[in-house]
Amino acid sequence: MKVRATSHCLFPGAIVAVLGAFALLAPGAAANHPAPFLQPLPSPATLTGSDIALTAQEADVPIFAGTPTRMWTYNGTFPGPTIRRPTGKHTQVTLNNSLPAAVGSLSLHNHGNHSSPESDGQPTTFLVPPGGSRTYHYTGLEGGGNERGAMQWYHDHRDGVTARNVWMGLAGLYIIDDPDDPQTLPSGQQDVPMAISDRSFDSNNQISYTFQSNGVTGDHALVNGLPQPYLDVADRRYRFRVLNASNIRNYELELSNGQPMTQIGTESGLLPAPVTKQSILLSPAERADIVVDFNGLLGQQIVLRNTLANGALVELMQFRVNSHEIDTSSVPATLRPQESIGSPVVTRTFDFSRNGGQWRINGLPFDPNRVDAQPVLGTTERWILRNSGGWDHTVHIHDVDQQLISRNGQPPTPDELTKESWYIGGGQEVEVKMKFTDHTGRYVFHCHVLEHEDDAMMGQFEVVPAASPPAAGFPRPKSASPVTTALVPAYQPCTASNREHGPPLAFPSCGPPVQASDHLTVGTPDANGQAANSVGSTALRAVTGDPGTPADEADVKLTLNMTDVRDKTSLADYTGELQAQITRRVTDRYSGDSQTEPGTVADFPLEVPVQCAATAGAVGANCTVNTTLDALLPGSVPEGKRAIWELGRVQVYDGGADGIADTAGNTLFATQGLFVP
Ligand code: C2O
Ligand code: CU
Numbered sequence: 001m002k003v004r005a006t007s008h009c010l011f012p013g014a015i016v017a018v019l020g021a022f023a024l025l026a027p028g029a030a031a032n033h034p035a036p037f038l039q040p041l042p043s044p045a046t047l048t049g050s051d052i053a054l055t056a057q058e059a060d061v062p063i064f065a066g067t068p069t070r071m072w073t074y075n076g077t078f079p080g081p082t083i084r085r086p087t088g089k090h091t092q093v094t095l096n097n098s099l100p101a102a103v104g105s106l107s108l109h110n111h112g113n114h115s116s117p118e119s120d121g122q123p124t125t126f127l128v129p130p131g132g133s134r135t136y137h138y139t140g141l142e143g144g145g146n147e148r149g150a151m152q153w154y155h156d157h158r159d160g161v162t163a164r165n166v167w168m169g170l171a172g173l174y175i176i177d178d179p180d181d182p183q184t185l186p187s188g189q190q191d192v193p194m195a196i197s198d199r200s201f202d203s204n205n206q207i208s209y210t211f212q213s214n215g216v217t218g219d220h221a222l223v224n225g226l227p228q229p230y231l232d233v234a235d236r237r238y239r240f241r242v243l244n245a246s247n248i249r250n251y252e253l254e255l256s257n258g259q260p261m262t263q264i265g266t267e268s269g270l271l272p273a274p275v276t277k278q279s280i281l282l283s284p285a286e287r288a289d290i291v292v293d294f295n296g297l298l299g300q301q302i303v304l305r306n307t308l309a310n311g312a313l314v315e316l317m318q319f320r321v322n323s324h325e326i327d328t329s330s331v332p333a334t335l336r337p338q339e340s341i342g343s344p345v346v347t348r349t350f351d352f353s354r355n356g357g358q359w360r361i362n363g364l365p366f367d368p369n370r371v372d373a374q375p376v377l378g379t380t381e382r383w384i385l386r387n388s389g390g391w392d393h394t395v396h397i398h399d400v401d402q403q404l405i406s407r408n409g410q411p412p413t414p415d416e417l418t419k420e421s422w423y424i425g426g427g428q429e430v431e432v433k434m435k436f437t438d439h440t441g442r443y444v445f446h447c448h449v450l451e452h453e454d455d456a457m458m459g460q461f462e463v464v465p466a467a468s469p470p471a472a473g474f475p476r477p478k479s480a481s482p483v484t485t486a487l488v489p490a491y492q493p494c495t496a497s498n499r500e501h502g503p504p505l506a507f508p509s510c511g512p513p514v515q516a517s518d519h520l521t522v523g524t525p526d527a528n529g530q531a532a533n534s535v536g537s538t539a540l541r542a543v544t545g546d547p548g549t550p551a552d553e554a555d556v557k558l559t560l561n562m563t564d565v566r567d568k569t570s571l572a573d574y575t576g577e578l579q580a581q582i583t584r585r586v587t588d589r590y591s592g593d594s595q596t597e598p599g600t601v602a603d604f605p606l607e608v609p610v611q612c613a614a615t616a617g618a619v620g621a622n623c624t625v626n627t628t629l630d631a632l633l634p635g636s637v638p639e640g641k642r643a644i645w646e647l648g649r650v651q652v653y654d655g656g657a658d659g660i661a662d663t664a665g666n667t668l669f670a671t672q673g674l675f676v677p
Pocket of ligand 1: 109111155157285396398444446448
């Protein structure tokens with residue numbers, strides 16, 4: 001059950017720490033306690049394109065009357081622009097770091113998104129240095145389908161200074177729209193995102209940040225960046241997507257007229273069914289998607305209240321019901337079914353508490369070189385998240401959403417079935433399960449009280465590939481003589497300018513991908529067209545796993561579309577073998593020095609069945625070799641390096657006694673894949 005007061009006072013140091021923060025900022029606070037509800041609720045600019053530029057920059061943001069507030073912003077506003085994209089569509093977001101150099105490197109995390117590790121905004125790697133930029137790739141895909149529609153948010157995630165950077169303004173909303181979600185919910189002007197965050201201001205309306213490991217609070221609550229705004233509404237339903245973007249403060253939301261709210265979603269998108277609630281608790285990073293019906297309230301003013309605070313932190317914003325409209329929206333009784341993710345095969349327990357004067361997980365401080373769990377790709381795990389101390393924590397796990405198994409031993413309530421940020425009060429425990437899909441590599445999980453995270457309450461897991469299945473085991477063609485092709489570099493070497501910190505580093509790497517029209521011809525039909533093979537077209541791709549997956553192993557997808565013009569009489573004849581020779585060139589990410597490592601040139605025998613579309617005996621069957629070489633490439637890429645795998649000499653056998661006869665005049669194909677540790 002989620003009704004509880006914040007338990008900060010249970011921890012002896014808390015009051016001192018929080019008062020300490022207030023004391024620094026209190027002198028000017030009285031100067032900016034204007035009357036409430038003076039300014040309309042702003043809505044940040046919305047960006048909908050597939051190629052989005054965010055510039056982290058200082059800006060003077062109008063918040064109170066008088067002097068604007070100097071903040072660190074994305075594109076000059078607080079919150080930053082709202083990114084709004086249809087699910088299933090690729091989106092790239094380029095972050096330019098134009099903040100003063102003293103701010104240091106940044107890292108952009110799309111919170112709630114199913115990103116590859118290199119696009120996830122890691123705290124210590126893939127950073128964006130002052131003056132630098134980095135492009136993050138979001139596929140919009142998850143587990144073989146589209147990502148769930150949801151309101152996510154993006155924010156800075158740099159290790160040790162995330163709390164400061166977010167406090168100074170580096171946060172914005174990211175909405176994924178899914179056409180499979182019910183379309184009758186309030187939309188357009190009636191779909192209103194709201195980010196709530198608290199800040200303190202000096203007498204000149206300025207903010208500053210002093211780290212306190214227990215958490216930093218402000219004495220004003222801002223909704224979409226303004227204190228106590230109002231919103232003109234009609235007497236109809238509205239959808240409010242509410243984010244708690246605060247560093248530590250919890251809010252318990254209720255409406256001043258006592259009317260219930262209909263919760264339709266969490267941070268992980270729509271619930272299976274709507275839930276009626278009198279109040280809604282939001283701890284840091286949690287979102288609630290709610291529908292409020294102002295029908296029958298024309299002429300009234302209703303305040304969105306926070307029951308967990310006093311003073312200017314109680315009345316968050318005001319709704320002024322001042323126009324009449326016919327409402328054609330509705331909230332269907334079923335919204336989005338709970339996904340089935342199978343039964344957990346592994347259980348892990350993580351305890352979030354204080355040890356050695358730090359906020360830690362299982363007694364260990366964050367260490368970027370330590371991996372705390374290695375779930376296997378494609379499997380489901382049960383994680384027990386325990387808070388054995390007295391403070392509140394909110395546990396956020398990156399990469400994939402989690403489903404609640406139990407909270408404090410009780411079955412889940414219908415309002416928190418699938419989420420990715422879990423409020424865990426003192427002495428509480430939640431048990432979740434999640435299925436690791438699509439991406440291998442490292443991700444973090446941490447307390448989303450940002451100061452706890454920066455202190456040390458963060459861990460890492462690494463999704464590892466499943467062991468490769470045993471090879472198919474068909475006989476090696478003894479009498480076949482291989483077609484051997486010499487390496488032809490189909491690519492220019494990587495010439496991206498900003499090599500120190502890397503080009504986007506996602507597929508299609510630096511070189512152009514091999515085109516379907518790149519041609520490999522193997523063998524020539526004899527005079528009667530009966531005695532030879534030809535490989536009609538060849539497509540060869542090197543990908544970093546799914547687009548953007550990091551990779552310390554090469555994952556080369558090789559597709560051969562073979563046309564066989566011989567008159568085969570048995571399907572057994574349609575088996576083949578392929579050998580590829582692969583070179584690994586390793587480049588230092590900072591100096592750009594590169595070398596072909598000794599011992600990395602090797603032959604990789606690969607036996608694959610050749611599948612033919614036509615029936616046995618047909619002439620001109622279309623046969624395809626379609627396989628993945630990933631498990632065959634050895635070694636891992638050291639930290640700070642990246643590797644280019646070049647697929648060179650390829651030998652193709654077929655399983656018939658005749659082999660592949662003629663190599664003359666063959667066009668060779670080659671490709672390279674770029675991988676980043
Ligand atoms: Cu919202 Cu790891 O963060
Ligand atoms: Cu915490």
